[in-house]
Amino acid sequence: MPHWLTWISSSKSVVALGTLTALAAGDARLRAAPDVRPQMAVMLEIRGDDYEQLLPSAERDVLLRLMRDSVQTLLEQNFGFLHWRDRGGSADTLRVRWSQRSTEPQDGELQLALRGPRTRSEAPLSPLPFEKWARLQTRLWQAPSVSREWSATIDTIFKRQRADLTERLFGRVPLSVKSVDSVVRLLGPNLEAVVSLLPEQFFGADSAMPEFMVRLTVKDTVAPRTVGPGELELRRCIAGADSPPQYVCRMTRFIYRQDTTAAADRRQLLARAILVPQSLHLLRYEPRHVVTGPGGTVAP
Amino acid sequence: MTPRGSPFRALLLLLLLDMAIGLWLKLHKPEALPLFVVVNAPTVGVLGFFWPLLPKDTTDRLGVRLAEALSSTASSRVLLLLGGCLFVASLLLASIRVELLDSDTATTIHIVRGSQGALSGEAPVADSFRLNRLNSPTSKVLPIPPWGQSVWLYSPTHVLFRDGRLMPWLPLHLQYPGDFAPMAVVAALPRSRLMSRLLHGELRLSLRERDGGPVLASRVLDTAGTMIAFLRPSRITAEDSAKWHAKLNTMLNPANDSAQAENVALVLRRWLATTWVPTARPLRQGDTLFWEVRSTKDTSTVKTGRVVLDAPLVDLDLKF
Numbered sequence: 001m002p003h004w005l006t007w008i009s010s011s012k013s014v015v016a017l018g019t020l021t022a023l024a025a026g027d028a029r030l031r032a033a034p035d036v037r038p039q040m041a042v043m044l045e046i047r048g049d050d051y052e053q054l055l056p057s058a059e060r061d062v063l064l065r066l067m068r069d070s071v072q073t074l075l076e077q078n079f080g081f082l083h084w085r086d087r088g089g090s091a092d093t094l095r096v097r098w099s100q101r102s103t104e105p106q107d108g109e110l111q112l113a114l115r116g117p118r119t120r121s122e123a124p125l126s127p128l129p130f131e132k133w134a135r136l137q138t139r140l141w142q143a144p145s146v147s148r149e150w151s152a153t154i155d156t157i158f159k160r161q162r163a164d165l166t167e168r169l170f171g172r173v174p175l176s177v178k179s180v181d182s183v184v185r186l187l188g189p190n191l192e193a194v195v196s197l198l199p200e201q202f203f204g205a206d207s208a209m210p211e212f213m214v215r216l217t218v219k220d221t222v223a224p225r226t227v228g229p230g231e232l233e234l235r236r237c238i239a240g241a242d243s244p245p246q247y248v249c250r251m252t253r254f255i256y257r258q259d260t261t262a263a264a265d266r267r268q269l270l271a272r273a274i275l276v277p278q279s280l281h282l283l284r285y286e287p288r289h290v291v292t293g294p295g296g297t298v299a300p
Numbered sequence: 301m302t303p304r305g306s307p308f309r310a311l312l313l314l315l316l317l318d319m320a321i322g323l324w325l326k327l328h329k330p331e332a333l334p335l336f337v338v339v340n341a342p343t344v345g346v347l348g349f350f351w352p353l354l355p356k357d358t359t360d361r362l363g364v365r366l367a368e369a370l371s372s373t374a375s376s377r378v379l380l381l382l383g384g385c386l387f388v389a390s391l392l393l394a395s396i397r398v399e400l401l402d403s404d405t406a407t408t409i410h411i412v413r414g415s416q417g418a419l420s421g422e423a424p425v426a427d428s429f430r431l432n433r434l435n436s437p438t439s440k441v442l443p444i445p446p447w448g449q450s451v452w453l454y455s456p457t458h459v460l461f462r463d464g465r466l467m468p469w470l471p472l473h474l475q476y477p478g479d480f481a482p483m484a485v486v487a488a489l490p491r492s493r494l495m496s497r498l499l500h501g502e503l504r505l506s507l508r509e510r511d512g513g514p515v516l517a518s519r520v521l522d523t524a525g526t527m528i529a530f531l532r533p534s535r536i537t538a539e540d541s542a543k544w545h546a547k548l549n550t551m552l553n554p555a556n557d558s559a560q561a562e563n564v565a566l567v568l569r570r571w572l573a574t575t576w577v578p579t580a581r582p583l584r585q586g587d588t589l590f591w592e593v594r595s596t597k598d599t600s601t602v603k604t605g606r607v608v609l610d611a612p613l614v615d616l617d618l619k620f
Binding site for chain 2: 049050052053054104105106107132133134135137138
């Protein structure tokens with residue numbers, strides 16, 4: 001190897017140059033890939049006999065104000081595939097309601113519900129156990145301390161139940177993909193699908209293996225040529241090496257005409273029918289590490 | 301010179317006075333009767349023994365003087381006055397006699413003038429005495445008006461079944477505990493659903509004789525168990541505590557979930573931190589009382605009901 005080449009390859013400047021090139025490429029890739037996170041608004045409510053009695057309305061307003069920031073931060077950390085900072089014009093709203101069980105003991109519950117045109121009328125999520133009635137009775141009801149305690153509880157709930165909440169609630173909000181056709185290719189005969197998305201687009205971890213759900217229109221080509229809505233779960237996704245970057249996923253569960261079956265059981269239908277994707281949803285999500293500054297990241 | 305009369309008149313008065321005193325003591329203070337007899341009999345006996353031993357002229361002289369003394373009008377008047385005073389005194393005194401039926405019992409009996417139903421506050425105790433197998437039966441003499449007076453008695457656990465009436469010359473004879481009814485305590489226990497409201501003193505519980513009747517006890521409720529009783533109840537027994545714990549488990553934790561232990565423990569702790577509310581009259585087992593809970597803000601009725609006092613400690617579950 002020529003001397004000048006050895007010098008260049010061992011030089012730190014090459015490393016720096018390489019890094020800059022990679023960063024520039026990453027930025028370019030990010031710039032090129034549009035953010036598919038749907039805009040969400042958050043609405044907070046406190047209901048329940050004991051909450052009404054123990055929390056004066058002025059203190060309740062302060063608490064709700066404090067909790068709004070905390071909840072938005074926790075939602076960003078755990079369900080970052082939705083955009084939780086209200087930029088105006090949000091179409092869908094997450095209602096976070098603190099309530100109580102109707103029967104004794106009236107333990108505190110957390111009700112999460114989605115409202116809006118993009119979220120279909122889903123079966124409501126069962127309230128999540130939030131705090132014991134005894135704690136509610138013995139706490140000092142001052143907004144700052146309650147806010148700290150509630151935030152910690154919500155953080156624990158979100159971390160422990162992230163997968164479940166993603167699949168059963170937050171994943172019901174479709175990703176903001178302008179043309180689903182261009183992002184999702186359904187390969188019925190192979191029981192596979194190709195999803196052309198970058199992790200950055202939905203704020204997912206680079207190393208994550210997301211799972212998706214596609215709502216689609218199924219047009220059967222064989223008599224009686226039925227046409228109807230269906231749902232297809234895409235799991236075991238792996239990142240492909242092709243360009244543009246894409247995930248190759250297996251079709252697992254298929255819901256069509258109110259029948260829920262394994263996709264493999266309806267291979268023939270999936271192979272012959274025309275599958276028109278309508279909306280793309282995330283079923284499994286791993287948050288992207290949050291860059292906090294030089295030398296540090298926070299893993300939610 | 302004092303006029304003279306027959307000595308037999310004074311002697312008769314003396315005998316009547318003696319018999320009347322003996323009879324009154326027999327009726328009202330039988331334990332004092334032996335003392336009266338002990339004083340009377342030797343006096344007569346000693347006199348009867350020594351009288352024949354005295355010289356005849358001495359006995360004659362003493363006999364004459366005694367006859368003269370008894371014959372005098374003053375003697376008769378004194379005896380009449382004394383008899384009259386004692387009779388008037390006998391009209392102003394009456395007695396209660398309490399006999400213990402259960403020899404294993406030892407208790408303190410309190411006597412209260414008036415009627416149980418007419419009480420409007422604290423019952424002033426006229427007299428108290430211990431009753432046990434050694435001093436049973438025990439009599440107590442009380443001053444009364446000549447037309448008589450109602451009284452009632454209670455022990456720490458029992459109360460006279462119905463008021464008694466003290467009359468001159470008619471002693472009130474009672475048996476304990478045969479003539480007494482066991483007392484009851486009402487434990488007003490707020491359910492967990494109610495407790496936050498009680499923190500602000502929003503509700504008042506009243507116990508009445510009947511719907512719209514006189515108030516026996518009333519109190520603004522708080523989260524503690526309220527013990528409604530005539531006398532300050534003793535500490536909650538381990539059995540009662542266990543009973544409440546079982547009740548709470550049934551209400552709050554039917555699935556026997558260990559996660560609910562915290563809730564059960566809090567309610568039980570509050571119930572056991574009891575507050576005593578005295579009643580205007582003793583609550584007898586067997587009574588049926590009316591209760592009501594009203595708002596302290598606008599006195600509107602929140603809930604009413606009846607409670608049957610069928611046990612020494614009756615739970616009144618407050619849930620609405």
